[in-house]
Amino acid sequence: MSDEEYYRSLGIDPTPRPPAPLDAEQLQEAKELDAYWTPERLRNARPLDDPEGAPLGDTHGMGSALRAASHEVAGGFDNVGVFVVTRAGGKEDRFCTASVVDSPSMNLVISAAHCLSDTDRFENFGFVPKYNDSANPKPYGIFRAEKNRVYLDGRYIKLGSSKADDLDFAFVRVQRNEKNQVLTTAVGGGNRLKFVGPGDFDQKNAHLIGYPGGSKKPRDCTATTKKFNDRFVQIDCDGYTPGTSGSPFLANWDGKRGDVFGVIGGYKTGGPTADTSYSSQFDGDINRLYVQAVNDYEPDKASSLGGGDTWKHAKAITSGTFYDPADYAAPARATALRGTEVRRTGSQDMIVLWDDGELSLYEGDGAFGFEKDRKLTGPNGTWKNAKAITAGDFTGGAQYDLMVLWVDGEVSLYKDVDYDSGSINNVQEITLQQPNALWKHATALATGAFGGNKWPDDVVVTWDDGEATLYWDTDAAGFHTEKKLADPGSVWKYARAITAGDFGGADNNDLMVRWTDGELTVYKDLGISGLGAENKVLAANALWRDHAKVISAGNFGGNSWPDDLMVRWSDGELTMYGDSSASQLGKELMLVPPA
Structure with a gap:
């Protein structure tokens, strides 16, 4: 060559x-x-x-047969x-x-x-x-x-x-x-x-x-x-x-x-x-x-994610494109971010919900790292009642929206969340579900491109009775076509965390599940026809059973699709498994050391 x-x-x-x-x-x-x-x-x-000044020229037995x-x-x-x-x-x-x-x-x-x-x-x-x-x-x-x-x-x-x-x-x-x-x-x-x-x-x-x-x-x-x-x-x-x-x-x-x-x-x-x-x-x-x-870009700076004592309180994490793509055409913005070229590969950001109700947005740097957080809201009583969050493009425009499930069964959509939008109060809120008894029983949400149109606007919902449901082509008007993925009373009552990504390499997204026994499973090409092929990434184990508390997938570096798995552990450590597949976890990177 x-x-x-x-x-x-x-x-x-x-x-x-x-x-x-x-x-x-x-x-x-x-x-x-x-x-x-x-x-x-x-x-x-x-x-x-050699800061200690060891003897120079010590060659430790040159010429060994080994x-x-x-x-x-x-x-x-x-x-x-x-x-x-x-x-x-x-x-x-x-x-x-x-x-x-x-x-x-x-x-x-x-x-x-x-x-x-x-x-x-x-x-x-x-x-x-x-x-x-x-x-x-x-x-x-x-x-x-x-x-x-x-x-x-x-x-x-x-x-x-x-x-x-x-x-x-x-x-x-x-x-x-x-x-x-x-x-x-x-x-x-x-x-x-x-x-x-x-x-x-x-x-x-x-x-x-x-x-x-x-x-x-x-x-x-x-x-x-x-x-x-x-x-x-x-x-x-x-x-x-x-x-x-x-x-x-x-x-x-x-x-x-x-x-x-x-x-x-x-x-x-x-x-x-x-x-x-x-x-x-x-x-x-x-x-x-x-x-x-x-290319003479600005060099990296140290990550400012903080330590494990802080991250022990991360309640939920979701990823998405939380910026206006038009901003990246501006030279000043491009220079400030240093990552314009990386951004064109689709690198994503993350939103973190903390147990005190604070909501933070971290801009991805395209290299499995993140810039300093931007507070969307400080600690407050309202957001302490947020039960689960997920992100997708529900309203069009290639900019992601934040979906929130509240403890009273309400489901809200915050349209076009932007790194520059400031407070979440500045973002248009759309009510998808009024407070109701049914959605009080929803336990987790995960958004992906699971069928229908090509956008990440299809939502998997797990319920406390073991049912799992897919709603595809969700938009500002609400949830539409429903597909039952698992019946009440099924093994899905043992699903403890779910996230969506492209781990199988096809056009449709896959669903990753962390079970109560620590097993980690990927359902490839989940869609309108059902769960898809089941792939065991990890067998049941004590480490993931007892200590993997939050999981979330996105595109944070490496290749250009969302197959990077983030895990928040019980000791506050935040780990990234970059470029994971449907059969094994990718390269492990520690983003935040344990407390």
Whole structure:
């Protein structure tokens, strides 16, 4: 595949767009940075990933029969080098391994997130490609990191290296060097980013290249990688001591270029010993960061969802498109959200009902995360009487409406809820059912596209006697055609939570059910004809029986359909299972840590 075809496959404009030439002031700054990093400073810099100052160069038994031996490479490699920084008021010179990544922007470097998560304390921050042991340790000079252009996943920023260890990768955009040269032009090209799918963990003849502390020579090792803990790439190579964090895993390496499919990081920030190293899986998460970096978008910020003590009180969650699509045509709005491109894939938001009656709207960021909440109403006695909520497009216009079931049997519809609408009191309320004895017995609601028209306006209702009902083509005039899915007295009296999504990959939505014994079931392609095929996602289990309190599905990242399952646990933890299917849960991401 040509570079142009490759970039287009990622939805990136392949037109080269190198960084602008440095003006006189910037050029002077670049020269000062180059002057700061003397050969002596570079030689004495300590690893960023070694804050305790372990002995440098400790290779822990190189040459074990169980592991591949690494060897020093005098002179280094053109597109592998080191990030160098000064910390603590100029008293600590530090480094981590990094490498050049091919891109239309021609200025991207990749390393580990745990090396770059403290950039607000960095000074003299630059990249030295082909750092080596010759009389000229900076053959290509030094490329200053662009201000505010370090790309880490927002969940990693929020949760840290332990709880977000599967997101331990980062990109940095760099300026031209002190000779006004563009990075990839100067070094002769970077490595192409390679994604790791389910069958790609085992890579034969993979190279691992990195700079151990205390050495001016990179180490190179060739070995076969494998899967570890279902989400990390593992390589067994001797001698990768502190300093090698960020070292690229390279496939199809010809000595000058290859495909980078990992960087040392992830599990225990790369591994507890120097003889086995790990990388977080390069999947859709790194693809999103790569697109951000290439297009010079604003980097992620830390999630502001709060902690488990708060989320213990989340009573119900629903998802939908809670914004006016027309807003996203406005440049100011697009810039503020940073996610205009992501939004076009259909990324959704969530509304949370709290047990004190507060109602909050969280805008999705398209990457399994959310922005700070917008209060639709503060704690109040009225909304404490809301029994269940669901969202769908009941009134047309592609903007979602909020449906509320109240304890007295009333059912209300709030039309076109918008992130910018302010209070829920500013939203038009439509009464679908006056308070009544029948709907007092409804226990849960779930909305999807289950038949009839193509819109998500079909509502599944469970009742306390075990009946389950489908109402399709619901609108502002009320509930219309009714289909009984289960008779009173059926096993559905053991259904404790329901949500709708597209877990089976067809046009119709599916219904997910969490049962009282902890079993998790998906009914594929539920519709006018009935429940559809039953698929067991989880067998009965104590964890989900006792601790999974609220479930909700939507499209929050990854692919473009609503198959991301959110679970609020009894300890306040909020978990996302991204890109789940009708047979198994997807990749687990912690959005809120437990209390």
